[in-house]
Amino acid sequence: RVQTTRDDVRRFPDGFLFGTATASYQVEGGWDEDGKSENIWDYLTHTSPCTISDCSNGDIADDSYHLYKRDVEMMRELGLDFYRFSMSWSRLLPTGFPDQINEGGVNYYNNLINEMLKYNIQPMITLYHWDLPQRLQELGGWANPHVVDWFGDYARVAFEQFGDRVKYWMTINEPREVCDEGYGDVNLAPLLDSKGIGEYMCVKNLLVAHARAYHIYNDEYKSKYGGEVGIAFSARWYEPASDSEIDIQAAEDFTAFTWIKYVHPIYSETGDYPPIMKEKVAAKSAEQGFFRSRLPEFTQEEIEYVRGSSDFFGLNHYTTFLVYRNESIYDANPVPSLFDDADIGSYHHPDWEETASSWFKVVPWGFYKLLTSIRENYNNPPIFITENGFSNRGGLQDDDRVRFYRNYLSAMLDAMDEGSDVRAYAAWSLMDNFEWLSGYTERFGLYEVDYDCPERTRTPRKSAFVYKEIVRTRALDLDYEPDTDVMTID
Ligand SMILES: O=S(=O)(O)CCCN1CCN(CCO[C@@H]2O[C@H](CO)[C@@H](O)[C@H](O)[C@H]2O)CC1
16 A cells, blocks of 8 residues: 555554445345345335335345445455455355255355455455344244354354355344344334343343354364454443433443443453343342343353353444433333333433434544443453444535544544554445335445446445545545545556
């Protein structure tokens, strides 16, 4: 890469890796092509189409199933070191089990991986980015302890088929979204809304399933291939709404209940859930008449099995919330819930810049505080930023997205200057894609996708040119104004 001559720009460390991220259901399309079976998003969008805000679905999406060569060309235009994408479990294993390995699925992922490696772009594969085979959901999905075997078997097939060329693996994308939003609410498929009950079964089984895949790689593939296996946590920064002791404790509690419950079992010295969460759920369960805590316990063996089960700390970060103590949730609505268990409420400060996503406001300093807290509380683990990005309603002159990346990357460099061991950064997203229940109404792409034409034309936004320059120079020149007429491959 060319070093900029200017010396007043901030630089990234030598060897720092730049990439972009996508996910199978959000970009692939080909929902039933070449032997792929139905997953929980196919099922949701086909049985209840207008649960999605624009009544759209991922049947075609960005059609990456057919257009992956254009996708790799875009990676080359940006000069990426790696590309993070996810595998569709039901494309690889249509029954959900390894009795049938779908040749069409193996071919697609081989073609994508080989096309990337032709240009020395490293594949970083997420095994599970929310698209469970529908048949497995009907067997209980992540609430069924057998999911540990199901997921481990799927992971072994992926390692077997692609482990010779893929050196970076992530087991699961955003455990919080899978369990808290999919099983504990109606924000993501399967919309189970089992607050404080099914969502906690999901937490335990997901962590043991993650560890199963980690140990399979370590025991059976590490010596042969030498790759790394991690997990992609989603973590928000929670700032106390006031400087009162009660709100400071409320912010700590919510942090424990939303993302430390996944990090602590893996990264803490003791393993297991954070103690405050175990105590609060057990006490509330007893008060409410349950005969045991609603939070399924780990056996001592499981605690040991999960502890230390990650080679790097994958982190998806977008935003910050203000948090306050609220001890009257159950009085208002006498049903168990995570929010009641934690006794908290949260909100966005009205002055924070909006995005196209209701849950997401722009708060760069929250990224700095989050990275610093991880460094201080978990012995400064190597961190891969596996997602960070900005949503608006579209348009090529995306100065708002350019400003977002510059401010968040500056905050990240602030934490790195103080010792945070961040090794890689993946922008969410390479291109616009299916934004779950928001369909195509929220755009996250460095490249715009035209959903009105079958070619699904990808066009670089201003932010793509700015990101390309950051990758090319390994520096953050806040005054750089790109020539957005022609995108080239350097
Ligand atoms: O407003 S509501 O609370 O009623 C609906 C909440 C919907 N959730 C919010 C959290 N978001 C986490 C980030 O989700 C991540 O980031 C990207 C942008 O969302 C996604 O496209 C990626 O797939 C995902 O990894 C996933 C969707």
